[in-house]
Amino acid sequence: MHRKILTPVAALAAAGAAFWFLTGAEGLDAQALASVEPGDAARGERVFWAGGCTSCHARPQAQGDAKLELAGGLELTTDFGTFVAPNISPDPDDGIGAWSEADFANAMLRGVSPEGAHYYPAFPYTSYARMETQDAADLFTFIKTLPPVSGAAGEHQLSFPFNIRRGLGLWKMLYLNEEPVLALGQDASEALRRGQYLVEGPGHCGECHTPRSFTGGLEKGKWLAGAPSAEGNGIVPNITPDESGIDSWSASDIAYYLESGFTPDFDSVGGAMAAVQANMAKLPAEDREAIAAYLKSVPPRPNGYPASQ
Structure with missing residues (x-):
């Protein structure tokens, strides 16, 4: 029984067809949209x-x-x-x-x-x-x-x-x-679940505060551990409860910072975070408190960016 050997042209065509099939844009299914x-x-x-x-x-x-x-x-x-x-x-x-x-x-x-x-x-x-x-x-x-x-x-x-x-x-x-990025226990409070939703979802905090691979994807094993700025100017800080992050901040410190822009050390928000804080200040207090509860619950991580930065 003879095997057909693909010519280079046929192999290339097959690879192109596979690429085209795998890379198509997929939207939401009709059921998800119908339930809204x-x-x-x-x-x-x-x-x-x-x-x-x-x-x-x-x-x-x-x-x-x-x-x-x-x-x-x-x-x-x-x-x-x-x-x-x-x-x-x-x-x-x-x-x-x-x-x-x-x-x-x-x-x-x-x-x-x-x-x-x-x-x-x-x-x-x-x-x-x-x-x-x-x-x-x-x-x-x-x-x-x-x-x-x-x-x-x-x-x-x-x-x-x-x-x-x-x-x-x-x-x-x-x-x-x-x-979700993190798995919460079955006994997690509603506030903690709300905080996870806000941070991991619409708040998209990980997009700046988590380091990325060379392909541009988030390194979720270093979730919220800080990262070099995507625009190449400085760093985005570690916001996990590690000593190199916000371990010394209480949940109320975090909530107050999101409301007022003032840190526990009486410093004020700056850089790109100033606009983020201004947005967060418009949320109900319970949302800021939920975000704080979630940030205090994430695993502590050492800084996700080189020490020289």
Whole structure:
């Protein structure tokens, strides 16, 4: 019995077909979308501040009510290239005003555009994947109440091979997971579970506070242990209850810091965290307390970045 030997051309075609099949963009299943109730803007505002939407999608340096004009334009310069935050205002032409609720949920929870393309994970959908679909619907309803802003933000500036979006399908196979990062005990309080949800999901704290592999995925074994800044300027601190992190902070210290911006040492928040803290200050006190409870419960880790940084 003779075996057929694939020619190099046929082998290449087979590999290309396999790549195309494996890297397709997958959205939410119909059942997940069908279970969602009509969005509630009041609940959505709470998700909006927890998710820090203005930090990336408002115009750079926006203040006051201008933070609610989600025109985009913020540039994030990384080792992979420069990513530009898009306009997500309700403008129907340049923003997301023409999107459906399903379009928005697929973007948030699966990193898939309405056209079926992959979004780059500078948009932290690997954390948002842990959100409830209902929260995405509520958030979308709130965003639709904000001012529409015309004008598209700039394009990403990426070199080969990072400009090939299709390859993100393989990346997502490694790093897109809706399961919690940490396993909580069955006796975990509702506050602790709420804190986990906020930190691991909409708050996407791990996206900055956890080191990444050379492929850009989070090293979850060093969860929240601090990391070099993705933009190459300084470090993002360790926020685990390790002596090199926030072991000396009480849960009330953490909650107060998120509310006021003041540390237990009477220092004040600075850098990129200033915008995050401003968002957290708009949450109900119980959410800040839940975040604090979760941060005090995570395993202590030594700093996740080199000591020289």
